[in-house]
Amino acid sequence: xxxxxxxxxxxxxxxLPVGRLVYQLADKAQVCTQRSWKRPYGVGxxxxxxxxxxxxxxxxxxSGNYFEYQAFAIGSRSQAAKTYLERxxxxxxxxxxxDLVKDALFAIRETLQGEKLTSSVCTIAVxxxxxxxxxxxxxxxxxxxxxFEISGEEAPINESVAxxxxxxxxxxxxxxxxxxMDI
Amino acid sequence: xxxxxxxxxxxxxxxxxxxxxxxxxxxxxxxxxYKDGILMAADxxxxxxxxxxxxxxxxxxxxxxxxxxxxxGEISDFxxxxxxxxxxxxxxxxxxxxxxxxxxxxxxxxxxxxYNRRNKFDPLWNSLVIGGVKNGQKYLGSVSxxxxxxxxxxxxxxxxxxxxxxxxREEWREDLSFEEGVKLLExxxxxxxxxxxxxxxxxxxxxxxEEGLTVSQPYSLKTFWNFAAFQNPTVGxxxxx
Numbered sequence: 001x002x003x004x005x006x007x008x009x010x011x012x013x014x015x016l017p018v019g020r021l022v023y024q025l026a027d028k029a030q031v032c033t034q035r036s037w038k039r040p041y042g043v044g045x046x047x048x049x050x051x052x053x054x055x056x057x058x059x060x061x062x063s064g065n066y067f068e069y070q071a072f073a074i075g076s077r078s079q080a081a082k083t084y085l086e087r088x089x090x091x092x093x094x095x096x097x098x099d100l101v102k103d104a105l106f107a108i109r110e111t112l113q114g115e116k117l118t119s120s121v122c123t124i125a126v127x128x129x130x131x132x133x134x135x136x137x138x139x140x141x142x143x144x145x146x147x148f149e150i151s152g153e154e155a156p157i158n159e160s161v162a163x164x165x166x167x168x169x170x171x172x173x174x175x176x177x178x179x180x181m182d183i
Numbered sequence: 184x185x186x187x188x189x190x191x192x193x194x195x196x197x198x199x200x201x202x203x204x205x206x207x208x209x210x211x212x213x214x215x216x217y218k219d220g221i222l223m224a225a226d227x228x229x230x231x232x233x234x235x236x237x238x239x240x241x242x243x244x245x246x247x248x249x250x251x252x253x254x255x256g257e258i259s260d261f262x263x264x265x266x267x268x269x270x271x272x273x274x275x276x277x278x279x280x281x282x283x284x285x286x287x288x289x290x291x292x293x294x295x296x297x298y299n300r301r302n303k304f305d306p307l308w309n310s311l312v313i314g315g316v317k318n319g320q321k322y323l324g325s326v327s328x329x330x331x332x333x334x335x336x337x338x339x340x341x342x343x344x345x346x347x348x349x350x351x352r353e354e355w356r357e358d359l360s361f362e363e364g365v366k367l368l369e370x371x372x373x374x375x376x377x378x379x380x381x382x383x384x385x386x387x388x389x390x391x392x393e394e395g396l397t398v399s400q401p402y403s404l405k406t407f408w409n410f411a412a413f414q415n416p417t418v419g420x421x422x423x424x
Contacts (some may be wrong), residue, residue: 052281
């Protein structure tokens, strides 16, 4: 993906629009499903970015399919987040940046099945008009979590439970299941 | 035997660029930024060496929604460049995704094309000026046949570099109105008409703004030849008649 962006920037002195990037990526993924000596990519991606027509979010699948969304979640427990987002997404175009971050945290909390949401198991990255891509640092994330009072009612019972929630989150961020698209 | 093999497999590299000179050429292009966008001027002459062979050559052309290109140098190479640009804009439009290539992107694309051809010893024998307005931003850039490229508030190619740019350096301002811009271009074009032997007195002026592009109908400049020194040109030259 970096190659595609760099090559486009070298030729046109302009950033490669996200929609075109995910298209090129999808084509590469599809080839791997059609050649007998290759295997499909083992990752699904959420790709977000800005171009001339505004902000965009795409989901790229190993199959080579890709779709654009206003809001989406991927991973083993993404359905809970999707259900939350489904209720809220229509207001997103009018929401402020901070409200959107709050909504994202709420959505992620849904996937934890009651475990405590802390900044040690959660990363937030933001990109927007006038704001370059940046990953929020841990203190900021924890402050946001505390502010929105969404760390959950119950503290973890013991250490093994805490480790498990870290592991679960790593799996959520990992490959999507091989199931067909849940549109 | 070996020679034949070499020639067969490496013909392109060996023969390319060995014999390369322009045949039908256009002379200077002048481009300036003005209040609402870009103004560009070019005459309509196509010279075949020292003969003014063609007198209706359009050397200013639109590129996509936002850009204007003017070319001096080999006209057939300009036609090929227009073909490349046509394909570029076509594919850009086919995406239909709300993004479009602006003058900056076109300029950089052409810089890559010109430089790559130069590296293969097979240049497109042109000096190009690309101008346009996109999202309120005015852009004016130039590329030469060897890939030298830059942007500025006012540009010229060929003889225009020597005859027009000094005028522009003195008289160009940030907030020129359309009429003032045209007058300034005409002053430069008149100077070129007097002094550049490949200039013809039939020119077009193109204007590109956020709203769009217009290329004027061809017209001529008034010239003055009644200088005293021209009345009896040989009066000071001993031995002349």
